[in-house]
Structure formats: structure tokens, C-alpha cells
Amino acid sequence: MGDLFAREREREDRLDAEHDAALRRKACESKNRYSSRSEAEGAIAACAEHGRGGLSVYRCPYCNGWHLTSHPR
Numbered sequence: 001m002g003d004l005f006a007r008e009r010e011r012e013d014r015l016d017a018e019h020d021a022a023l024r025r026k027a028c029e030s031k032n033r034y035s036s037r038s039e040a041e042g043a044i045a046a047c048a049e050h051g052r053g054g055l056s057v058y059r060c061p062y063c064n065g066w067h068l069t070s071h072p073r
Contacts (some may be wrong), residue, residue: 024062033065040066 034040038058055068
């Protein structure tokens with residue numbers, strides 16, 4: 001019976017790792033990284049000049065860089 005519980009724990013750990021990797025890809029790895037908030041805000045200004053509004057900046061918990069998002073904070 002102990003082997004059954006160990007296999008289930010391994011499965012849950014694998015699923016958790018896959019979920020965390022997917023969150024990291026979506027929140028960080030698939031986005032442009034800016035080294036400072038002011039650099040990211042400059043990118044927002046450049047986007048606004050080309051008609052793309054509604055962007056905001058957030059500090060990434062994965063890379064400690066800055067990313068842009070269209071989701072309101």
C-alpha cells in the first residue's frame with residue numbers, strides 16, 4: 001500500500017511542477033523583459049504612440065525584471 005501512496009505523491013509533485021512551469025512561461029518567459037520600471041514605462045509610451053493603449057507594468061516574481069501586461073492591477 002505504501003508504494004501506491006508514493007506513486008500518487010510522485011504524480012502530484014510532477015503535476016505541480018508542470019503547473020509551475022506553465023505559469024512561469026505565461027508570466028515571464030514569453031514576454032519581453034525590461035531591466036527597470038522606467039524602461040518598461042518607456043515601452044508603454046512607444047506602444048501608445050502606435051495606438052496600443054491600456055498597458056501597465058509589473059515586477060516579475062520569477063526574473064525580478066519588469067514586464068508589460070494588458071490586465072489591470
